[in-house]
Amino acid sequence: MKIVKASEVGEYAIEKMLTKASFDEVELSPKIREANKKTFGRDMTAAELVRQIVGDVRREGDAAVIRYTHLIDRVDYKPEDFLVTEAEYEAAEKAADPAVVESLRKAAENVRRYHQEQKPNSWMTYREKGSILGQSIIPLDRVGIYVPGGTAAYPSSVIMNAVPASVAGVGEIIMMVPPKNGKINPYVLIAARAAGVKKIYKIGGAQAIAAMAFGTETIPRVDKITGPGNIFVTLAKKEVYGHVDIDMLAGPSEILIVADKTADPVYTAADMLSQAEHDPLASSIVITDDAELAEKVAKEAEKQLAALPRREIAQASIDRNGLIVVADDMMQAMRFANVSAPEHMELLTAQPFQLLPYVRHAGAVFLGAYSPEPLGDYFAGPNHVLPTGGTARYYSVLNVETFMKRTSIISYTQPALSDVSEDIIRLAETEGLQAHANAIRIRREQK
Numbered sequence: 197m198k199i200v201k202a203s204e205v206g207e208y209a210i211e212k213m214l215t216k217a218s219f220d221e222v223e224l225s226p227k228i229r230e231a232n233k234k235t236f237g238r239d240m241t242a243a244e245l246v247r248q249i250v251g252d253v254r255r256e257g258d259a260a261v262i263r264y265t266h267l268i269d270r271v272d273y274k275p276e277d278f279l280v281t282e283a284e285y286e287a288a289e290k291a292a293d294p295a296v297v298e299s300l301r302k303a304a305e306n307v308r309r310y311h312q313e314q315k316p317n318s319w320m321t322y323r324e325k326g327s328i329l330g331q332s333i334i335p336l337d338r339v340g341i342y343v344p345g346g347t348a349a350y351p352s353s354v355i356m357n358a359v360p361a362s363v364a365g366v367g368e369i370i371m372m373v374p375p376k377n378g379k380i381n382p383y384v385l386i387a388a389r390a391a392g393v394k395k396i397y398k399i400g401g402a403q404a405i406a407a408m409a410f411g412t413e414t415i416p417r418v419d420k421i422t423g424p425g426n427i428f429v430t431l432a433k434k435e436v437y438g439h440v441d442i443d444m445l446a447g448p449s450e451i452l453i454v455a456d457k458t459a460d461p462v463y464t465a466a467d468m469l470s471q472a473e474h475d476p477l478a479s480s481i482v483i484t485d486d487a488e489l490a491e492k493v494a495k496e497a498e499k500q501l502a503a504l505p506r507r508e509i510a511q512a513s514i515d516r517n518g519l520i521v522v523a524d525d526m527m528q529a530m531r532f533a534n535v536s537a538p539e540h541m542e543l544l545t546a547q548p549f550q551l552l553p554y555v556r557h558a559g560a561v562f563l564g565a566y567s568p569e570p571l572g573d574y575f576a577g578p579n580h581v582l583p584t585g586g587t588a589r590y591y592s593v594l595n596v597e598t599f600m601k602r603t604s605i606i607s608y609t610q611p612a613l614s615d616v617s618e619d620i621i622r623l624a625e626t627e628g629l630q631a632h633a634n635a636i637r638i639r640r641e642q643k
């Protein structure tokens with residue numbers, strides 16, 4: 197694990213290390229790039245490949261979905277195979293361990309409770325002479341949620357997307373999840389059905405995002421796409437944005453831990469690896485003012501990593517994006533943390549609430565030794581779909597409002613309009629928009 201000291205390399209160098217490349221610039225590993233070259237016949241960046249997939253699905257519909265699912269996910273389909281059938285649900289229920297189903301139920305309940313508290317209400321207010329202003333909050337008609345499933349199955353992500361959508365009152369929720377040998381993890385299906393997802397398509401990657409954005413012969417076009425995914429999924433969401441809304445760019449997972457000398461190196465290393473094991477492109481960073489802790493965490497991470505079933509992924513992630521920064525003091529540590537704008541920020545310090553006011557950019561903050569990141573991934577209630585790649589500078593965590601939109605309400609009486617008509621006419625004429633002025637003037641003259 198790389199350890200760098202601000203006192204040696206300077207603040208600017210550290211900030212550069214912590215500033216993430218944009219998703220389009222993320223480089224694939226030589227291994228993946230070589231494999232893709234074989235599959236697609238030419239060397240492409242991830243962004244170029246995704247653009248091609250999205251364009252093809254838009255033009256060709258189901259045929260392109262079938263082609264890319266064959267080429268990338270190695271599954272051969274006819275369009276009628278996309279949708280999960282009743283028999284597949286029944287098989288999932290039979291195969292499921294009741295203890296896991298019960299834990300999922302509890303997790304979903306916590307997520308529902310938390311999100312119910314977020315639900316905004318429509319409102320109206322009375323103003324002068326009987327006029328009324330307000331705001332209607334309207335759930336979206338149809339959303340498409342993406343549940344990742346390339347190297348791990350994510351029933352927890354089903355809950356994190358579908359439960360807030362259902363709390364918001366979305367008309368129809370459809371879901372895409374990549375097939376593993378043509379099959380979907382049983383808990384993903386069970387969690388989806390429990391949360392009210394009506395249609396589940398066994399399609400993954402950029403082709404799934406494009407199919408939901410543009411619609412195909414068999415897949416309905418949605419109004420908004422939400423959910424996390426790897427670099428291909430995230431780039432595809434970026435590519436289709438504007439044709440359809442998206443929640444955010446929720447790509448490969450990230451953790452940044454701000455730790456002082458009181459942090460336990462064993463906990464700190466474990467929390468780093470919890471995100472490293474998601475993806476070779478995941479990122480795990482520790483920032484501390486204690487050089488001794490830095491050394492201990494690096495050693496401990498090496499030890500714990502060797503015992504992980506997903507060590508190949510975690511090692512690749514640590515080699516690429518693992519970093520321990522020794523800051524001059526805790527205030528500098530917080531400045532560095534905000535430059536990184538991580539998906540998850542842990543404050544493993546003696547007084548974490550004292551640092552909270554200094555957190556400017558983070559998808560979620562975890563305070564203290566007993567709030568490890570996986571608590572939020574699975575169970576506490578707040579959402580685990582969070583902005584990555586530095587986009588926590590401007591994006592928020594997925595929430596109930598992600599699935600709703602706001603419409604303004606304006607109702608004036610004739611006396612109320614007459615009172616303000618001079619101002620409106622003046623402003624319209626200043627903009628040279630006579631028809632606007634006329635629409636006001638004729639109503640005033642009716643008086």
Ligand SMILES: NC(=O)c1ccc[n+]([C@@H]2O[C@H](COP(=O)([O-])OP(=O)(O)OC[C@H]3O[C@@H](n4cnc5c(N)ncnc54)[C@H](O)[C@@H]3O)[C@@H](O)[C@H]2O)c1
Pocket residue numbers: 228232245268269343344345346347348353374375399400401402403424425426427428429445446447448449474475478539580581582583584
């Ligand atoms: N930010 C968040 O909120 C959040 C939450 C949960 C998970 N995640 C992230 O989700 C991701 C899950 O990744 P995953 O890969 O397991 O599942 P995934 O479903 O995101 O991606 C799998 C799909 O990617 C496509 N793909 C894979 N390799 C490809 C290639 N070489 N070329 C073109 N397309 C390819 C395939 O179509 C495959 O179906 C991880 O990066 C994890 O960190 C993020």
Ligand SMILES: N[C@H](CO)Cc1c[nH]c[nH+]1
Pocket residue numbers: 350352353448449450471539573580581582
């Ligand atoms: N840490 C992920 C968000 O980056 C969410 C997750 C789901 N399951 C486990 N982890």
Ligand SMILES: [Zn+2]
Pocket residue numbers: 449470471474570573
């Ligand atoms: Zn996780």
